[in-house]
Amino acid sequence: MQLLKDRILKDGIVKPGNILKVDSFLNHQMDITLINEIGKEFKRRFSDCPITKILTIEASGIGIACITAQYFNVPVVFAKKAQSLNLDGEMYITKIESFTHKKVYDVILSKKFLGPDDHVLLIDDFLANGCALLGLIDIVRESGATLEGAGIVIEKGFQKGGQQIRDMGIRLESLAIIDSMSDNSLVFRD
């Protein structure tokens, strides 16, 4: 998506540890005009899928998922990061290791909001090693819902997540894939 790539080149900042900061337009301050175009693009790419629900993970996926959901006319449900758990059987539970915070979280979703009749589109801001997405895939599998695919705003193609998820046969659409980045260069996949 050219508009997104141009914006990453203009305002993205490469930080040590392979972190790309896009907090001026995507995941802290949010440029709604841009995110609106992102939502439209996800709809275009998944227009053949009978999506009934968009699933994301708190926090930075939520805004993007909400704007995208307006184009699909479906609810958003987000997995919550929980520090301690009451295992009462009412929740789907999985573990996710945070790439940015180097911490393992339990992630939960109420069973009320996802079940076998659902067709799910996963949405997130970044794909790096794939832990966040694999956790969400785990939850979808546990629920018996159909996984239609995953829409990612920025995939860091030099980390293993994208390949791993495509190898699982999951339809993955990333709007910008970065093949390499350093202080003074950022290379996108065509």
Ligand code: 5GP
């Ligand atoms: P993964 O689980 O695929 O390793 O990482 C995905 C999650 O880590 C995303 O939800 C995102 O919040 C965060 N993340 C991974 N890489 C980056 C990055 O380069 N920049 C930012 N801002 N967040 C990232």
